Amino acid sequence: MFVGVGAVTIASMDQGAEFTKCITITDFTTKTLADDLTLVDREASGCCPTGSVPGTQWASKYYGSQIVCGFKDDGTVKLSTSSSNGDKTCTYNKCFVMKQDITCKDKTKQLLNGCCGAKPQKNFDDKCLSYDQSFTNAYSEAVNHCTTYNKDYKMTMTSEKTDDIKDNKLQMDKIYAYTMCAGSMVGGGGGDGAAKESTASAATVIAATTAVLTAAIATALAC
Numbered sequence: 001m002f003v004g005v006g007a008v009t010i011a012s013m014d015q016g017a018e019f020t021k022c023i024t025i026t027d028f029t030t031k032t033l034a035d036d037l038t039l040v041d042r043e044a045s046g047c048c049p050t051g052s053v054p055g056t057q058w059a060s061k062y063y064g065s066q067i068v069c070g071f072k073d074d075g076t077v078k079l080s081t082s083s084s085n086g087d088k089t090c091t092y093n094k095c096f097v098m099k100q101d102i103t104c105k106d107k108t109k110q111l112l113n114g115c116c117g118a119k120p121q122k123n124f125d126d127k128c129l130s131y132d133q134s135f136t137n138a139y140s141e142a143v144n145h146c147t148t149y150n151k152d153y154k155m156t157m158t159s160e161k162t163d164d165i166k167d168n169k170l171q172m173d174k175i176y177a178y179t180m181c182a183g184s185m186v187g188g189g190g191g192d193g194a195a196k197e198s199t200a201s202a203a204t205v206i207a208a209t210t211a212v213l214t215a216a217i218a219t220a221l222a223c
Helices: 025-030 193-222
Strands: 004-008 037-040 067-071 080-084 087-091 094-097 128-136 142-150
Touching: 025 142
Parallel strands: none
Antiparallel strands: 004 037, 067 094, 080 087, 128 142
């Protein structure tokens, strides 16, 4: 049985914010960050009700859906569901908003499940490589989702897991993964790390330029 909590958009949530509700499978596989969703409360067992999911488990090294789950406070990832005599038990650990909002080949936007349309994937940009994936929720309902990475890839961010979560936010500039696809919002960071890095880089350039100019002026005056 669904218990709706009102229409919202994932776009309105902070990047890296904890996500504690459930999304209907239909919405998860057909809607984008900007679309209205009716979120669903989790059951007392910790499980999302039939027909819904909390997001997907973070796929190590690959960007995937725009709600990622399984994070423990130390940065390790584990998600489990079980059933005994018909009673469901779920341990999702923490789920977080990971807004990517990649523009698909036909100029539509990436879906919440990380895909650019139905399986098989044919609508990602040629330089955005993807894998079709699937999992089953606590009620054995199949859910399609996608993982992505840039054609020109390398490992990015930091390999240290303990810095992935800060102040209960997933830090986008710390998650160790293959290069994201072009246009991904992940580059903005869940915290202010990316902004600080950008500011620091700009300051370094300004300082270096100032030093060169100062030296040039001193040389000119000496002549």
